[in-house]
Amino acid sequence: MKDITEFKAWFSNEISQYPLIAKSNPLSLNELCYVLRQSGRDFSVGWPADTGYGTVPSVQNCFIPSRDLKRKIMLTDFYPVEPGDCCDDTFLGDIRVDVIPEQLAFGSSIEKALEDWGHELTEIHTLLGCCELLAGMAEEAAELSQAALKLRRTIDKSNPTPVSTSEASHRLNEEFADVVLCAAALGLDREEVERFIREKAARWSMRLEVDD
Structure with missing residues (x-):
């Protein structure tokens, strides 16, 4: 995967295995990370935040606060890992998302x-x-x-x-x-x-x- 177009095509195939998640529009960060974990591949995820920049360094290994997991997101970009930059063969790159403002509080x-x-x-x-x-x-x-x-x-x-x-x-x-x-x-x-x-x-x- 060399860009966001190829990542979206790959992710579309992965999420199709989970019909209920695939129906989500927009997708939550929790749903995105779940599908990524199940794929056996690792990624980092980042998004602009009021306090600067939010990030999950590793969807496979990092704890993600529940306040972040419920965020509704939109995929915006993908930066593949450069050859030789990472010793973990399962780590494929950095996913960038935009957080969609919550218009109505849950419940x-x-x-x-x-x-x-x-x-x-x-x-x-x-x-x-x-x-x-x-x-x-x-x-x-x-x-x-x-x-x-x-x-x-x-x-x-x-x-x-x-x-x-x-x-x-x-x-x-x-x-x-x-x-x-x-x-x-x-x-x-x-x-x-x-x-x-x-x-x-x-x-x-x-x-x-x-x-x-």
Whole structure:
């Protein structure tokens, strides 16, 4: 690969192996680095930042902060490693990307929808009560689990199903929405849930780094 055109052609072939990631538009830095890692090749990635310049020296070996992984990016340039400049044969070069400004904070649209229907959700809690809502949440969570397994089948193709990846993805989102609605109606502690999300995301990231 000698330039961005050849890199994009190579990357297009690599990302085609991951249909869900290939559907992402724009791509996140996390998705880019995942595909690069899976290829067995190593690259550095850099982007302009408010504080100067952000960089990942090695997608295979470097820890990448979660705040950077969620950035939406656009491929802009590629600089191949010069012969003899690197002792690692798997390192192919430096990828340059532009960070796309985030117009809407993650989750804000979901939060807005829950706020818009807050009164109705409170009435549902009053009418059904905690026990019935918990039973409903357990049922919806089980259906979410099945939807996730069905989507996995459409991707790995080890156990073929007539359902398309698009249909399975739509069903997964639908079942997830049901679980979120049950949680909202129950009035779960959102601050505690947010804390758990941050803690668990950090643990997952650390485990992945150890596995790598």
